[in-house]
Amino acid sequence: MKSALARLLRRGSNGDQSTDDTPQAASETVAKAPAEPRTRFGAWLNRPMTSFHLIIAIAALLTTLGLIMVLSASGVRSYDDDGSAWTIFGRQVLWTIVGLGACYLALRLPVRFMRRMAFTGFATTIVMLVLVLIPGIGKEANGSRGWFVIAGFSMQPSELTKIAFAIWGAHLLAARRMERATLREMLIPLVPAAVIALALIVAQPDLGQTVSLSIILLGLLWYAGLPLRVFLSSLFAAIVAGAILAVSAGYRSDRVRSWLDPGQDPQDSGYQARQAKYALANGGVFGDGLGQGTAKWNYLPNAHNDFIFAIIGEELGLVGALGLLALFGLFAYTGMRIARRSADPFLRLLTATTTMWVIGQSFINVGYVIGLLPVTGIQLPLISAGGTSTATTLLMIGMMANAARHEPEAVAALRAGRDDRMNRILRLPLPAPYTPTRVEALRDRLRSQRQPAKPSKPPRPADRKADRRSSRSASKGQAGGRHHGGAQQRYPGRHGRGRGRVLEGQRYG
Template sequence: MSISQPTRRPRQSQQRTSAPKKRTAARQSASARAPRTRFGMWLQRPLASFHLVVTIATLLTALGLVMVLSASSVESYADGGSAYTLFTQQAIFSVLGAGLFYVALRTPIRVLRKLSFPAFVLSVITLVLVLIPGIGVEAQGGRRWFELAGVSVQPSEIAKITLAVWGAHLLASRQTEHASLKDIVVPLVPAGLIVCFLVVLEPNLSTTIALGIILAALLWFGGLPARLFGAIMASGALAAIVLAMSAGYRSARIQAFMNPGADPQGIGYQARQATYSLADGGIFGRGLGQSRAKWSYLPNSHNDFIFAIIGEELGFVGCAVVIGLFALFAYTGIRIAMRSADPFLKLLASTATTWIVAQAFINIGYVVGLMPVTGLQLPLVSAGGSSLAITLLMFGIIANAARHEPEAIAALHSGQDGRFSKLLRLPKPESYSPEKAKAVRADAARRAAVRAAREQQARGGSSYGGRTMYPRDDRRQGREQSLRRDQMTPHPRGERGFRR
């Protein structure tokens, strides 16, 4: 007893002291996970992703309008006597894009998925129509636009968003059905290649590159095996090289990138002037509206090379702000994709984010001289009405996906709408339910089967065993069934088995 009693007391004291240590460790781990900055605390709010998307879209659009006015004023005045011509067009399309943003924000996800395939088919039809002389408008060496009531519309920009939405819907449906690898690749890859082929015929290599980025993002985030994805990417890169070297102006751009000093006054003039504009800006820039390059020194300064004007007028600080906004958008888009419970929204948010960010950094890359000139515009900043409106529509869809995060849905249904949601009178988002989605797919399959049976009956046949049976086939089927019954009758002697 004298030995056992002292040995029990330290154990009890250890048990008493272990609980406070565990509580202290839990507090330390919780404090380590808790955000330490105000911005980190703000990111923990349920609607932080939604507000980030709206803020980024607003800032980039406002910056784009200001820079388009500054970069295009000289050229507009020289052409038509007014410095506000291109700016007015850009402002009109920004208002149209804001309306599309609002429509996308209010559209239910089920409606968006239901309309995805018809919209994709319609965009393919417009890509065919724009190639027909007399329907499509030819300008700048390509037939890429429709002229509607004095407004130019580029159908290839519409094809970007329809491919992204329909592709995400298709792959999300195949993922829930545990489809095979063939069902993942077909029909998405053939449809994407058809769209790319039609855009190449315009010709428009820059939009083809954007469509290729969208298709690659869909396949990657859709779960395509890495080996097959690498093979498809290698084939796409080889096709891009062939297309780049097939036309004279494309191959000249590659040669100018490989040897910038070979033709400084010819094909290398634009890239060289962009470099001079960036160098002239310095750290803080020459001041808003004080660019020298826009005085006919830098071609397309308001469009493809507007980032050079930003660097000249706003300096390194302005360029860093633009890059920072796109980097913040990349973080926000991936955050929305990771937080979404709906597979469709996961695929759509990640694909759209990859497309917009990749297009932005390709544009910035060739302006600063790190890549060959491709003609891709800087999203929401470069002049281009169709591109601006369609990109704002895509931002609206991403903002809609942000409101469908599980925490955002719970907050909105509990009355935490916020001033912005109340001002716009946005509807309450519906929570995603796998069982409900499965029931909807089963109901759609049942309706399709009933519709097919009615069509067969209208043609004069009936359905039997998954095949179309006509009256003569029905009689033959009845004779075969009676013959099998005769062959399967018991043996007359009562033996076990059946007569063969």
């Protein structure tokens, strides 16, 4: 049966019926044939544009769920502050529209343009961090001076700093070729620039944004191939610095104490965390119903923002909370899939770091809502009310989708004219295949020239004996070939053809 299948394959490919029909040749032909997926889902995963469709669908689901939950959780707060239940939701919708525009722009941006403007963007955000600390320019809210207020809309420059630092850091490490860069090239100037940005954010002060930027820095260093001992040392230093910041201010130290001992001050520092647990308990398995929660009626502070996961657990129950976590898990899978399949080291590093950043923020937010971590004020990406956070997250997702379109298989499919409905609807330009820049190619060439040749090891006694045996057998084969015509000359079968191909590859390869 295998030989018949092999004959059919050969006839269908070149029409030659005089080829070798031995069972061994048939098995080799069957083994070389690409394995087809057994299910439709497996076939769909193997399609060139699957990563692009996945990231777009996940972003759409998270954004829609976030708008619904912000509307449900913010109505009471909006009515108390402005007399309208739609104020916070309206601002969130406007910022979402801005974020969708930024996402579309990131989808169309050429990769070389992003890399060219990386340092300029990061330097601009550093200037904005300095300006926001000046009284009269930056606005103070909740004990932190970290907002610009323009025409009633507030904007956090620290959110833009995280994006600019991720892009510039990925560009810097990719230009230095992560797998070949020295430790000095990986740490300088990336770490000093991060220290400057972190110091300006700590001066606001904003512990949540400090933790987020630290996650991005650690993600860049980890995926760039930093040695494990250096990475663990950096992680330990970040944890120590976070602990010092946590106890340096009165309200932060109160949060840590209430986390360590929830019953110490249940009406003051521990009130918010305790009310969040009550909301989760009230939801049960299936929840009280969308819009039917009671914690948002001024029982749970910041119900629409930092603690919106508690409202999700109360109104949608355990099923809804686990469904949201499953969406973030699918986001993590898709992000790492894009990073693994990318040929461009810049896109690979940027996508992996962005995935780690979004998942890290989600883990911390859910962790302090359910009581596993102290309250840090980090928002739940795309779900919590926060205009700048939503817009910047959508911008980064647009860059991830752009990286998905630049996967080698996706580039080949789109440039070959294969129709993709999503690309046609969005009118996206054709992606360009990855080619290293001149600077990267020159650096690689110089680095390869500087590397000294490895000294050859002296042969071991066993290797000498094996060489003597092989030389004897070779001399016998040559003698047989001279006196009797040689087996390879008399029977130019499959082995003779294979040896000829090997020699040809050695000569021309």
